[in-house]
Amino acid sequence: MIFKEGINTEFNMNDYTGCEHKPEVNVTDSSFMMIIPNIRYNQANTNKSDKLSEQEMQALRLIENDGFATSETLTAALNLGVTRSYTILKKMADVKLRAVKNGRCIEYKLL
Numbered sequence: 001m002i003f004k005e006g007i008n009t010e011f012n013m014n015d016y017t018g019c020e021h022k023p024e025v026n027v028t029d030s031s032f033m034m035i036i037p038n039i040r041y042n043q044a045n046t047n048k049s050d051k052l053s054e055q056e057m058q059a060l061r062l063i064e065n066d067g068f069a070t071s072e073t074l075t076a077a078l079n080l081g082v083t084r085s086y087t088i089l090k091k092m093a094d095v096k097l098r099a100v101k102n103g104r105c106i107e108y109k110l111l
Contacts, residue, residue, distance in 0.1 A: 015039060052092075055080065059088050060096070060110075068100075068107040 016022050021037040052060070055078060062077050063069045069077075074085040089108045093099050097108040 056088055063110055068109045070105050070107055
């Protein structure tokens with residue numbers, strides 16, 4: 001956020017007691033910059049459940065059977081759109097899968 005002179009912003013520093021990132025104020029001769037982290041972003045990420053959806057479970061079964069999956073093979077096997085297949089694999093790559101680049105194709109394998 002960029003604040004112009006005369007704009008009053010109120011926030012409570014006590015709201016950031018348990019947070020990893022704290023508000024910062026950087027001051028130079030002619031300006032200042034205030035960085036206020038979004039508290040709700042961290043809270044939303046910690047409240048997400050680790051349960052897999054039915055499509056993600058089907059994708060895991062496919063990878064267990066075939067040894068790997070690409071977005072194209074997942075699209076064909078589960079009758080999904082290309083974007084949805086890519087999104088499922090990308091989401092699971094952060095937790096349960098390993099992405100291996102094979103030429104222009106990315107293969108996802110179990111960890």
